[in-house]
Amino acid sequence: MKKTLGIIGGMGPAATCDLMEKVIALTRASCDQEHIHIITDCNTNIPDRTAAILQGGPDPVPELQRSAARLETAGAEVLCMPCNTAHHFYDQVADAVQIPVLHMPRETAGILRQAGVKTAGVLATDGTVQSGVYEKALAREGIEAVYPDKEDQAQIMRLIYQGVKARAVPLADIPVGEILSRLRGRGAEVFLLACTELPIAFAELGQMEGCLDPTRVLAFAAVRACGGETTADSPW
Amino acid sequence: MKKTLGIIGGMGPAATCDLMEKVIALTRASCDQEHIHIITDCNTNIPDRTAAILQGGPDPVPELQRSAARLETAGAEVLCMPCNTAHHFYDQVADAVQIPVLHMPRETAGILRQAGVKTAGVLATDGTVQSGVYEKALAREGIEAVYPDKEDQAQIMRLIYQGVKARAVPLADIPVGEILSRLRGRGAEVFLLACTELPIAFAELGQMEGCLDPTRVLAFAAVRACGGETTADSPW
Numbered sequence: 277m278k279k280t281l282g283i284i285g286g287m288g289p290a291a292t293c294d295l296m297e298k299v300i301a302l303t304r305a306s307c308d309q310e311h312i313h314i315i316t317d318c319n320t321n322i323p324d325r326t327a328a329i330l331q332g333g334p335d336p337v338p339e340l341q342r343s344a345a346r347l348e349t350a351g352a353e354v355l356c357m358p359c360n361t362a363h364h365f366y367d368q369v370a371d372a373v374q375i376p377v378l379h380m381p382r383e384t385a386g387i388l389r390q391a392g393v394k395t396a397g398v399l400a401t402d403g404t405v406q407s408g409v410y411e412k413a414l415a416r417e418g419i420e421a422v423y424p425d426k427e428d429q430a431q432i433m434r435l436i437y438q439g440v441k442a443r444a445v446p447l448a449d450i451p452v453g454e455i456l457s458r459l460r461g462r463g464a465e466v467f468l469l470a471c472t473e474l475p476i477a478f479a480e481l482g483q484m485e486g487c488l489d490p491t492r493v494l495a496f497a498a499v500r501a502c503g504g505e506t507t508a509d510s511p512w
Numbered sequence: 513m514k515k516t517l518g519i520i521g522g523m524g525p526a527a528t529c530d531l532m533e534k535v536i537a538l539t540r541a542s543c544d545q546e547h548i549h550i551i552t553d554c555n556t557n558i559p560d561r562t563a564a565i566l567q568g569g570p571d572p573v574p575e576l577q578r579s580a581a582r583l584e585t586a587g588a589e590v591l592c593m594p595c596n597t598a599h600h601f602y603d604q605v606a607d608a609v610q611i612p613v614l615h616m617p618r619e620t621a622g623i624l625r626q627a628g629v630k631t632a633g634v635l636a637t638d639g640t641v642q643s644g645v646y647e648k649a650l651a652r653e654g655i656e657a658v659y660p661d662k663e664d665q666a667q668i669m670r671l672i673y674q675g676v677k678a679r680a681v682p683l684a685d686i687p688v689g690e691i692l693s694r695l696r697g698r699g700a701e702v703f704l705l706a707c708t709e710l711p712i713a714f715a716e717l718g719q720m721e722g723c724l725d726p727t728r729v730l731a732f733a734a735v736r737a738c739g740g741e742t743t744a745d746s747p748w
Contacts, residue, residue: 288544289536293529296554300525306678307560308524314554317586318532320547350553350586442542 279502282352283316284343284369287325287359288441291472291491292318295358298495304505312502315350317343325361326403337365341372348373354501356380356494358472360400364407376501381413383497384468384490387511389417396488397422397456397464399432400471410470422462428455432474440473447477456486488512515738518588519552520579520605523561523595524677527708527727528554531594534731540741548738551586553579561597562639573601577608584609590737592616592730594708596636600643612737617649619733620704620726623747625653632724633658633692633700635668636707646706658698664691668710676709683713692722724748 281299285292296314305311322340327333340362344355356378357363363381370377388396398410398421411421424432431450438445456467467487469475475489489511496511517535521528532550541547558576563569576598580591592614593599599617606613624632634646634657647657660668667686674681692703703723705711711725725747732747 286544286547286549289532289547289550293532293536296525296529296532296552300529306680307673308522308556308677309559311522311525311554311556313522313556314525314552315582316532316550316552316554318547318550318552320544320549322544324544346551346586350582437543441544444542 278312278504279353280313280315280351281498281502282347282350282355283314284319284340284347284355284357284362285316286319286322287357287362288473289318289320290440290476291358292316294472294476295356295491295495298492299498302495302499302506302508304507312499312504315347315352317347319343325359325364326401329361329364329403329407336362337368340365340369344369344373344377348375354378354498356498358491358494360409360470360472360490361403361407363409364403378494378497378501379413380490380494381410381470382416384470384488384493385413385417385419387488387493388414388419388466391512393419393465395420395422395463395465397459397462397467398470399424399467399474401436402429402433404470405429410468422459422464424455424459428458431455435477436471436473440477447481452478452481452483456483514548514740515589516549516551516587517734517738518583518586518591519550520555520576520583520591520593520598521552522555522558523593523598524709525554525556526676526712527594528552530708530712531592531727531731534728535734538728538731538735538742538744540743548735548740551583551588553583555579561595561600562637565597565600565639565643572598573604576601576605580605580609580613584611590614590734592734594727594730596645596706596708596726597639597643599645600639614730614733614737615649616726616730617646617706618652620706620724620729621649621653621655623724623729624650624655624702627748629655629701631656631658631699631701633695633698633703634706635660635703635710637672638665638669640706641665646704656699658695658700660691660695664694667691671713672707672709676713683717688714688717688719692719
């Protein structure tokens with residue numbers, strides 16, 4: 277009997293669907309009943325994580341904990357959060373429930389270590405960058421994090437907030453290729469799409485080459501944590 | 513304050529994500545927090561609906577009711593079921609909760625009536641066809657249902673079960689264009705993709721012309737039922 281997966285979602289809603297699709301695609305199943313039972317709380321009442329970390333915006337922890345508890349009560353046996361920035365609050369979420377909560381940056385760092393990566397370029401929200409969530413997870417595996425410069429970081433934020441979340445700016449307006457090329461110049465062997473909106477944008481832009489998608493890493497870890505068989509040998 | 517939407521899902525999992533994406537795309541929102549709070553139970557323990565209707569397979573009602581109750585307990589205020597065949601059991605699901613449950617075939621029939629359609633081609637599982645779920649919903653609006661012949665119906669079942677659910681047969685192996693052309697010959701003015709796996713297949717095949725997608729109709733109705741503003745004036 278496979279375990280039931282709980283997804284603390286809504287950060288944003290599109291990234292939540294993206295994780296669900298990746299879990300479904302990575303599960304070896306020939307009919308509905310062989311898939312993993314997933315309960316998703318696409319909780320759009322969770323305040324913006326970056327605004328909380330950088331600008332003293334409303335604290336997302338109470339709503340994150342409410343979602344975690346709601347999912348546990350509903351029957352989830354393993355939890356995950358498809359929002360990298362939310363992992364700044366990981367300990368407080370994990371403390372709110374009795375069931376395990378997967379840690380997306382640590383799972384991602386583990387995959388990079390297995391691949392022998394020494395330096396990873398981190399594309400993420402300002403909140404994720406400033407909080408050091410990825411830096412810490414990568415350091416545990418002996419991997420160095422490099423980041424875009426200030427102007428490129430502002431473009432990444434525009435891609436996330438105006439491009440994907442608001443759909444107000446065409447994704448192609450952001451010079452992604454040039455940003456990646458400059459990151460490569462700083463030593464990045466691989467690019468981490470360390471905001472869950474980025475794999476959506478990069479897939480649409482056809483820019484997945486050389487990138488590792490932490491959402492796919494989390495989906496892969498979730499299928500295995502629930503006792504499912506994966507359709508691939510690794511999340512690359 | 514918008515209402516929380518509950519989705520009784522897992523029938524199949526891909527169709528569940530498809531509905532969520534359509535709800536998200538149809539909601540006018542410029543940030544995560546303006547989207548609708550959705551709780552989804554992708555309950556893959558629900559037995560196959562067509563097998564239950566036609567072959568005396570396990571009864572899906574207890575699990576459907578369990579999902580409905582789980583979602584109500586978790587805070588959902590409006591429910592919907594992204595599975596057309598499951599609407600054969602609609603009354604039993606609606607009776608299990610105090611909150612309203614949207615009815616996909618009836619919402620779809622309403623949209624067709626508004627468009628002045630008199631005859632609709634119904635593409636669906638054997639279970640949906642035999643149960644008359646669409647025939648009854650369409651008849652309430654004075655619309656006639658026409659169906660594929662026996663061989664074409666077998667191809668539609670293959671597209672649903674082998675093509676989308678199992679991903680064991682390439683979608684392009686099914687002669688969809690010819691099936692639609694024969695249905696048009698029987699008087700169909702529009703094609704109802706009346707199994708939630710079909711909009712997924714038809715979108716991939718580039719065959720949406722002349723089709724109405726009940727999943728999109730349901731998403732449209734769900735956004736409005738939750739008090740959200742839609743990004744389009746109709747689900748066409």
